[in-house]
Amino acid sequence: MLFSSRQRKTIRTKMVPLLASSIVLCITVSLVVVINKIQDTNQNAVLESAASRQADLLRDQINSDINFIGSAANFFQSSTPANWVNFDRFAKEVIKNSDSLISLQWLERVTPDNVEQYVEKQKYSYPDFHIYTISNKKEQSFNGHFGATNVLYVVSDIYPLSHHNLDILGFYSLSTRTQLYIHNINTTRKPNVSDSVTILADTLESIKVNGEMKKVTYLAHSDKEKRGLLIYYPVFTHDTKNMKGIVVGVVDLTVYMNSIIHRSLNGVYSQIKIIDTGLGSTDSPVMYKSKGWDSAKGITLVRKVTLPNRVWLVEFKQSNAKKEQDMWVLVGIALAGFIIAILVYYIVSFQRGEKERIEAQLKIKTKELQFLVERDVLTKLRNRRSFNQYIDKLITTKHAFTLIGIDVDKFKTINDEFGHVFGDQALIHVAQIIPTLLQSDDKFYRLGGDEFCIITKNIETAHLEQMLAAMCLKVNQTILQYKGHETYCSLSIGAAIWREEDDVETIMTRSDNALYESKKKGRNCFSILH
Numbered sequence: 052m053l054f055s056s057r058q059r060k061t062i063r064t065k066m067v068p069l070l071a072s073s074i075v076l077c078i079t080v081s082l083v084v085v086i087n088k089i090q091d092t093n094q095n096a097v098l099e100s101a102a103s104r105q106a107d108l109l110r111d112q113i114n115s116d117i118n119f120i121g122s123a124a125n126f127f128q129s130s131t132p133a134n135w136v137n138f139d140r141f142a143k144e145v146i147k148n149s150d151s152l153i154s155l156q157w158l159e160r161v162t163p164d165n166v167e168q169y170v171e172k173q174k175y176s177y178p179d180f181h182i183y184t185i186s187n188k189k190e191q192s193f194n195g196h197f198g199a200t201n202v203l204y205v206v207s208d209i210y211p212l213s214h215h216n217l218d219i220l221g222f223y224s225l226s227t228r229t230q231l232y233i234h235n236i237n238t239t240r241k242p243n244v245s246d247s248v249t250i251l252a253d254t255l256e257s258i259k260v261n262g263e264m265k266k267v268t269y270l271a272h273s274d275k276e277k278r279g280l281l282i283y284y285p286v287f288t289h290d291t292k293n294m295k296g297i298v299v300g301v302v303d304l305t306v307y308m309n310s311i312i313h314r315s316l317n318g319v320y321s322q323i324k325i326i327d328t329g330l331g332s333t334d335s336p337v338m339y340k341s342k343g344w345d346s347a348k349g350i351t352l353v354r355k356v357t358l359p360n361r362v363w364l365v366e367f368k369q370s371n372a373k374k375e376q377d378m379w380v381l382v383g384i385a386l387a388g389f390i391i392a393i394l395v396y397y398i399v400s401f402q403r404g405e406k407e408r409i410e411a412q413l414k415i416k417t418k419e420l421q422f423l424v425e426r427d428v429l430t431k432l433r434n435r436r437s438f439n440q441y442i443d444k445l446i447t448t449k450h451a452f453t454l455i456g457i458d459v460d461k462f463k464t465i466n467d468e469f470g471h472v473f474g475d476q477a478l479i480h481v482a483q484i485i486p487t488l489l490q491s492d493d494k495f496y497r498l499g500g501d502e503f504c505i506i507t508k509n510i511e512t513a514h515l516e517q518m519l520a521a522m523c524l525k526v527n528q529t530i531l532q533y534k535g536h537e538t539y540c541s542l543s544i545g546a547a548i549w550r551e552e553d554d555v556e557t558i559m560t561r562s563d564n565a566l567y568e569s570k571k572k573g574r575n576c577f578s579i580l581h
Contacts, residue, residue: 208220244361248340325366
């Protein structure tokens with residue numbers, strides 16, 4: 052079919068605007084796909100980093116308690132039996148310094164050779180003292196038979212000396228688990244950590260009748276919450292051939308769990324599960340599980356917490372759903388691309404004959420699109436995409452630089468008290484002040500929320516300290532005013548100076564650590580990591 056010259060011109064006039072607008076829409080779609088990928092990558096990086104930090108914090112908390120119990124063991128190691136009566140004074144200070152230690156027990160070594168002397172000594176301090184164990188859910192007094200080991204480890208002292216704790220005096224355990232722990236201690240010469248257990252004082256409390264011990268018919272483990280953890284710390288003789296005894300620290304597991312839950316609910320993760328893989332955990336391996344764990348869907352990350360004789364698996368689960376802020380970024384870019392496509396269509400349609408003007412308009416629109424890609428809409432600063440490109444270039448070319456992370460202190464409080472519009476003004480306020488303190492080749496970015504970042508070629512500590520101090524001071528002393536409201540805001544700053552072995556993730560993690568140190572120091576300050 053042949054078209055006349057007029058028809059061909061008409062077709063070109065209609066097709067060119069459609070083609071131009073279609074190209075803009077394709078660019079927009081590609082841009083949304085790329086930014087979506089970047090957001091997913093960054094979110095996964097944040098999840099990985101946060102999971103490792105939380106697992107490390109949990110391990111450090113447990114190791115701290117092991118060290119506290121070790122200090123109590125050193126008391127028995129370094130003092131004579133005559134001074135062991137002062138155990139309560141030492142234990143009081145140890146427990147006071149730990150949030151999770153609820154009791155310290157001294158299990159003294161008893162053998163057939165010293166059992167009579169031992170009982171006589173104990174009765175001097177505790178007239179009702181007697182040696183007993185619990186078998187078949189009933190109290191069994193010691194009948195003089197030591198069994199194959201010829202050694203018992205009997206609870207001889209305890210702190211605090213509460214009503215129920217006193218009932219534990221004289222108790223010894225012949226359970227398979229306890230004997231395995233003792234055997235492992237003798238073999239490795241290291242402390243041991245038990246699986247989650249029912250605290251004996253909880254069990255004894257359930258068998259009291261009018262405040263007096265009657266008949267021990269204690270509740271089974273399934274009837275009492277396993278909220279306890281026992282840490283066995285050995286005390287050896289000076290020649291390390293035999294154990295004098297064992298200091299047992301009773302730890303309240305709920306403190307650990309509440310601590311990690313608190314950090315999770317105020318941080319990245321919404322669901323947590325902790326699994327014990329050590330000795331005795333097969334009957335009840337799950338130490339803690341969030342209520343919605345089984346029904347929750349999303350990314351699951353696993354971190355190991357290694358203890359002296361067991362390993363805990365800490366699982367974190369986070370929904371795959373995008374953050375609202377990320378969704379709004381994608382919607383904003385898509386909407387901007389759609390609007391630009393419409394504008395291009397009408398520009399090309401009505402100005403088809405004005406070639407030069409059309410080319411100029413296209414250049415303007417291209418620049419606007421590029422601005423949307425590389426700039427933050429609110430503050431007009433460079434955005435995370437621009438940041439990623441520049442830092443990748445610096446790492447690749449091995450140019451020395453300093454990465455500075457900045458958070459606006461208590462930004463959520465500003466939003467809650469004055470509203471999000473005022474919060475936006477606070478971000479603009481900071482974005483306008485900081486550039487006045489930067490050098491011409493310094494790069495200033497807004498990565499998202501109240502998170503800003505600076506990349507500077509300045510790597511001299513003295514110069515950095517002077518610049519960061521000036522930032523903290525100037526922002527804190529400048530009044531923020533908007534529609535009758537006024538307040539002051541402050542910054543927490545963390546800087547990491549590039550090292551040759553650093554990649555992007557490493558230096559960003561170091562910058563985050565420095566920023567975390569500033570927040571720990573009370574905010575409105577800076578920290579520098581070399």
